[in-house]
Amino acid sequence: xxxxxxxxxxxxxxxxxxxxxxxxxxxxxxxxxxxxxxxxxxxxxxxxxxxxxxxxxxxxxxxxxxxxxxxxxxxxxxxxxxxxxxxxxxxxxxxxxxxxxxxxxxxxxxxxxxxxxxxxxxxxxxxxxxxxxxxxxxxxxxxxxxxxxxxxxxxxxxxxxxxxxxxxxxxxxxxxxxxxxxxxxxxxxxxxxxxxxxxxxxxxxxxxxxxxxxxxxxxxxxxxxxxxxxxxxxxxxxxxxxxxxxxxxxxxxxxxxxxxxxxxxxxxxxxxxxxxxxxxxxxxxxxxxxxxxxxxxxxxxxxx
Amino acid sequence: xxxxxxxxxxxxxxxxxxxxxxxxxxxxxxxxxxxxxxxxxxxxxxxxxxxxxxxxxxxxxxxxxxxxxxxxxxxxxxxxxxxxxxxxxxxxxxxxxxxxxxxxxxxxxxxxxxxxxxxxxxxxxxxxxxxxxxxxxxxxxxxxxxxxxxxxxxxxxxxxxxxxxxxxxxxxxxxxxxxxxxxxxxxxxxxxxxxxxxxxxxxxxxxxxxxxxxxxxxxxxxxxxxxxxxxxxxxxxxxxxxxxxxxxxxxxxxxxxxxxxxxxxxxxxxxxxxxxxxxxxxxxxxxxxxxxxxxxxxxxxxxxxxxxxxxxxxxxxxxxxxxxxxxxxxxxxxxxxxxxxxxxxxxxxxxxxxxxxxxxxxxxxxxxxxxxxxxxxxxxxxxxx
Numbered sequence: 001x002x003x004x005x006x007x008x009x010x011x012x013x014x015x016x017x018x019x020x021x022x023x024x025x026x027x028x029x030x031x032x033x034x035x036x037x038x039x040x041x042x043x044x045x046x047x048x049x050x051x052x053x054x055x056x057x058x059x060x061x062x063x064x065x066x067x068x069x070x071x072x073x074x075x076x077x078x079x080x081x082x083x084x085x086x087x088x089x090x091x092x093x094x095x096x097x098x099x100x101x102x103x104x105x106x107x108x109x110x111x112x113x114x115x116x117x118x119x120x121x122x123x124x125x126x127x128x129x130x131x132x133x134x135x136x137x138x139x140x141x142x143x144x145x146x147x148x149x150x151x152x153x154x155x156x157x158x159x160x161x162x163x164x165x166x167x168x169x170x171x172x173x174x175x176x177x178x179x180x181x182x183x184x185x186x187x188x189x190x191x192x193x194x195x196x197x198x199x200x201x202x203x204x205x206x207x208x209x210x211x212x213x214x215x216x217x218x219x220x221x222x223x224x225x226x227x228x229x230x231x232x233x234x235x236x237x238x239x240x241x242x243x244x245x246x247x248x249x250x251x252x253x254x255x256x257x258x259x260x261x262x263x264x265x266x267x268x269x270x271x272x273x274x275x276x277x278x279x280x281x282x283x284x285x286x287x288x289x290x291x292x293x294x295x296x297x298x299x300x301x302x303x304x
Numbered sequence: 305x306x307x308x309x310x311x312x313x314x315x316x317x318x319x320x321x322x323x324x325x326x327x328x329x330x331x332x333x334x335x336x337x338x339x340x341x342x343x344x345x346x347x348x349x350x351x352x353x354x355x356x357x358x359x360x361x362x363x364x365x366x367x368x369x370x371x372x373x374x375x376x377x378x379x380x381x382x383x384x385x386x387x388x389x390x391x392x393x394x395x396x397x398x399x400x401x402x403x404x405x406x407x408x409x410x411x412x413x414x415x416x417x418x419x420x421x422x423x424x425x426x427x428x429x430x431x432x433x434x435x436x437x438x439x440x441x442x443x444x445x446x447x448x449x450x451x452x453x454x455x456x457x458x459x460x461x462x463x464x465x466x467x468x469x470x471x472x473x474x475x476x477x478x479x480x481x482x483x484x485x486x487x488x489x490x491x492x493x494x495x496x497x498x499x500x501x502x503x504x505x506x507x508x509x510x511x512x513x514x515x516x517x518x519x520x521x522x523x524x525x526x527x528x529x530x531x532x533x534x535x536x537x538x539x540x541x542x543x544x545x546x547x548x549x550x551x552x553x554x555x556x557x558x559x560x561x562x563x564x565x566x567x568x569x570x571x572x573x574x575x576x577x578x579x580x581x582x583x584x585x586x587x588x589x590x591x592x593x594x595x596x597x598x599x600x601x602x603x604x605x606x607x608x609x610x611x612x613x614x615x616x617x618x619x620x621x622x623x624x625x626x627x628x629x630x631x632x633x634x635x636x637x638x639x640x641x642x643x644x645x646x647x648x649x650x651x652x653x654x655x656x657x658x659x660x661x662x663x664x665x666x667x668x669x670x671x672x673x674x675x676x677x678x679x680x681x682x683x684x685x686x687x688x689x
Contacts, residue, residue: 007523011519011523014515014519014548015515015516015519018513018515018547022513124339128339129339129340129343130339130340130341130343130564131341131536131564131568133567133568133570140543140546140547141546141549142546142547142548142549144549149547149548149549149550151547154547223512224512224513224540225512225536225539225540225568229510230510233510264513265513265515265516266516267516268515268516268517269515269516269519269520273505273506273507273516273517273520274479274506276516
């Protein structure tokens with residue numbers, strides 16, 4: 001089989017496009033991890049489940065499974081974001097606040113994992129254990145970019161992911177509420193002394209975090225299948241992305257997502273589909289060994 | 305107080321004796337995945353089994369006793385299958401078990417039945433080695449009434465290479481026991497034609513992106529994609545082809561008839577072909593009665609059975625077993641097994657008419673000439689004309 005240079009470029013481009021779409025989803029979820037880590041030093045290990053719940057609630061609104069469709073895809077998005085925010089607040093209230101109150105170092109880890117499992121079981125009972133099709137709001141016929149095929153929905157995923165991250169960043173930098181978030185992440189105790197209600201800020205960061213994950217859910221759902229188990233592997237991969245990129249850097253989440261997404265599809269093609277997850281995870285180990293705070297992360301100095 | 309106690313004791317004794325007076329039902333285990341990606345097959349199989357049991361019980365049961373099924377969801381997980389096998393054998397004391405959708409689950413579970421000398425009728429799982437797992441033992445308790453992978457893979461290769469003259473074939477199989485054993489069978493069948501696949505790719509259950517696998521097949525110049533997997537991921541393959549704007553026919557194992565493939569692939573699934581022992585078309589009076597009864601009893605969405613093959617084979621598995629119990633005039637495992645290997649009665653099933661379907665050395669009821677090709681067309685499977 002002889003391949004021309006054009007062929008080789010086309011394949012590479014195709015792999016990169018697929019990798020970018022996948023990587024941006026990882027990036028949005030990783031971004032969610034960062035939001036709560038910044039304010040409270042805790043993570044929601046049920047981030048994947050927030051995504052799954054967002055996708056399934058979205059499906060109930062625009063799909064036919066619960067007697068719908070009730071509304072269009074665009075109308076559904078704000079509702080899903082609100083749902084995600086409420087779900088995030090619930091996680092913070094039940095799982096994280098008690099642990100922070102008693103200054104437990106690890107209590108929140110088990111409680112967010114426990115909540116994740118409960119959410120998955122609840123979803124299995126409401127939506128069933130089977131994978132469901134999410135109606136695509138855009139045509140699924142691909143168009144050509146330099147010989148590679150791209151679906152409109154893949155572009156929507158990339159644009160949507162960047163937009164939600166930009167929106168959260170602008171909010172944090174420009175609005176007074178956002179400044180409270182930034183202040184809390186810089187120094188929680190000092191912010192508290194300055195009159196900022198830090199526990200409310202932490203609740204708010206959980207709401208933001210799960211809202212972005214829920215939004216990511218309805219973005220990715222038309223490209224994949226929707227079901228109670230869709231969140232687990234996405235949540236885990238995104239966690240790897242957050243570690244690679246650094247838990248304190250928004251740019252890190254995007255770069256980390258792109259790196260993992262593209263290595264996954266490229267390794268599947270050039271090495272073997274049986275080993276497609278390995279190069280990305282090797283990279284994770286390498287980053288942890290060489291720069292534990294992540295490629296873009298600031299090294300945290302912990303005084304004891 | 306004493307009086308009340310006596311009354312209670314009397315009631316208890318009476319209760320026990322009256323239940324012992326009526327003949328105990330004959331318990332038959334039903335094991336399969338009723339949830340998850342394999343659920344369309346498991347649920348259809350179970351419902352087919354229930355229909356057969358209801359029919360037989362309405363006619364007075366077997367040996368004057370009613371049949372009673374004990375159903376358990378193995379979730380397509382081998383470890384669940386093992387637990388269920390032990391429960392059905394030791395606690396429920398089943399006379400025989402029908403079921404198994406997933407080859408991996410069957411292989412892990414059925415050794416408990418083999419040791420307990422209780423027959424298993426595999427009515428859906430297709431891995432070629434299932435009935436051969438204990439073939440070297442003096443007594444083999446494992447039977448099957450489903451088209452095994454050897455039959456299916458040969459038919460798939462025949463369809464792709466001989467009938468449709470494809471020269472370059474790609475194989476996409478999932479990484480489960482089912483997918484990988486099926487891939488081996490496909491490669492063997494190709495080998496007999498002196499051919500090799502131009503690309504052989506693997507994917508995991510729950511994979512959502514098939515770009516790498518499909519690109520490799522495309523670059524190798526494949527004219528057809530042969531598949532061994534289950535519904536949801538098969539749909540990802542069909543949809544992935546659309547993503548790459550590359551459309552070649554798909555031919556694969558019978559699972560391409562699963563509802564969750566047809567629904568999730570939508571228009572991308574049209575033209576896909578697979579071997580079938582049963583298609584939801586009323587071609588004979590027996591089949592019409594079966595389809596009508598199924599649709600009436602379970603009212604599947606759109607009147608489409610989730611997996612017609614599984615339902616029909618589930619139905620037939622009970623009739624084969626009932627005939628053997630009747631002939632053995634006993635519910636002891638070794639006697640039922642002996643009767644299965646030498647069935648005198650001709651059994652008119654939904655899939656086919658069984659005339660001495662099993663022997664000592666042959667535990668497979670379905671042969672290649674019973675199996676036909678089906679094609680996905682606008683949301684359902686129709687026979688290939």
